[in-house]
Amino acid sequence: xxxxxxxxxxxxxxxxxxxxxxxxxxxxxxxxxxxxxxxxxxxxxxxxxxxxxxxxxxxxxxxxxxxxxxxxxxxxxxxxxxxxxxxxxxxxxxxxxx
Amino acid sequence: xxxxxxxxxxxxxxxxxxxxxxxxxxxxxxxxxxxxxxxxxxxxxxxxxxxxxxxxxxxxxxxxxxxxxxxxxxxxxxxxxxxxxxxxxxxxxxxxxxxxxxxxxxxxxxxxxxxxxxxxxxxxxxxxxxxxxxxxxxxxxxxxxxxxxxxxxxxxxxxxxxxxxxxxxxxxxxxxxxxxxxxxxxxxxxxxxxxxxxxxxxxxxxxxxxxxxxxxxxxxxxxxxxxxxxxxxxxxx
Numbered sequence: 001x002x003x004x005x006x007x008x009x010x011x012x013x014x015x016x017x018x019x020x021x022x023x024x025x026x027x028x029x030x031x032x033x034x035x036x037x038x039x040x041x042x043x044x045x046x047x048x049x050x051x052x053x054x055x056x057x058x059x060x061x062x063x064x065x066x067x068x069x070x071x072x073x074x075x076x077x078x079x080x081x082x083x084x085x086x087x088x089x090x091x092x093x094x095x096x097x098x
Numbered sequence: 099x100x101x102x103x104x105x106x107x108x109x110x111x112x113x114x115x116x117x118x119x120x121x122x123x124x125x126x127x128x129x130x131x132x133x134x135x136x137x138x139x140x141x142x143x144x145x146x147x148x149x150x151x152x153x154x155x156x157x158x159x160x161x162x163x164x165x166x167x168x169x170x171x172x173x174x175x176x177x178x179x180x181x182x183x184x185x186x187x188x189x190x191x192x193x194x195x196x197x198x199x200x201x202x203x204x205x206x207x208x209x210x211x212x213x214x215x216x217x218x219x220x221x222x223x224x225x226x227x228x229x230x231x232x233x234x235x236x237x238x239x240x241x242x243x244x245x246x247x248x249x250x251x252x253x254x255x256x257x258x259x260x261x262x263x264x265x266x267x268x269x270x271x272x273x274x275x276x277x278x279x280x281x282x283x284x285x286x287x288x289x290x291x292x293x294x295x296x297x298x299x300x301x302x303x304x305x306x307x308x309x310x311x312x313x314x315x316x317x318x319x320x321x322x323x324x325x326x327x328x329x330x331x332x333x334x335x
Contacts, residue, residue, distance in 0.1 A: 062125065
């Protein structure tokens with residue numbers, strides 16, 4: 001598939017969105033939201049990372065095969081985190097040495 | 099697609115049918131590498147999640163002693179460098195040789211700025227004895243943190259070992275990230291030399307494009323490091 005040239009306006013728009021989200025993540029972190037602090041911080045970080053991957057890294061305009069590679073990477077990361085936590089978070093249930 | 103390029107291009111390797119196939123293969127190869135990088139940093143983030151789940155108070159208090167202003171400025175510096183890198187790729191696609199060099203140099207300047215600011219932060223931590231090492235002449239010490247505005251944080255009782263673990267993760271994660279930045283600067287310097295020699299054309303600029311993917315990836319790592327390391331204790335002020 002022919003290379004897609006992303007226009008400069010798209011880059012500037014994404015840049016401004018990233019700056020705004022960075023300011024937002026600091027502002028929200030100053031409030032005491034209990035457990036929601038971590039949820040909000042990670043949500044904003046995931047949105048920022050997604051913008052970078054889709055636009056700065058051109059994945060939005062890339063081939064389906066590229067999507068598979070990128071998706072598989074983050075899917076395997078999710079497996080690593082989920083399985084490790086399902087071990088650590090349940091060790092106390094059976095009194096196995098922590 | 100093979101019949102769209104009847105003339106062979108100087109930048110076309112012999113094992114590819116045409117420039118499109120070559121570019122596509124390069125992109126996939128780079129992403130395969132970046133996926134291994136995702137797993138590499140993923141291990142560190144996993145360690146962070148596990149230790150933070152065991153020591154939420156210590157992580158918040160220790161995080162509070164980091165210089166959030168410097169971390170914030172560095173986040174902006176990296177976002178700017180991602181923009182200049184994206185523009186360098188844009189000018190390589192449109193064949194503006196001088197602009198490629200200019201924006202690669204701007205990206206390098208911002209990358210260097212990041213590392214210099216990081217250096218000042220590391221020095222601050224060194225002076226405060228927050229580097230988690232034990233030598234005859236220097237050792238980790240935690241006596242609460244009263245130097246910043248976190249008066250409330252300074253009075254919370256904590257387990258010093260868990261505080262030290264936060265700093266161990268802080269130095270491991272930011273250190274490995276900084277190493278990636280240094281490698282990135284070397285790659286960018288090489289690109290500048292290649293661009294000056296006119297090696298990149300609208301038909302062939304994969305080195306710029308693929309190095310851009312690497313640079314943006316390193317930016318993404320920092321996008322997660324900033325809230326997880328600097329902002330965990332921000333609400334304690």
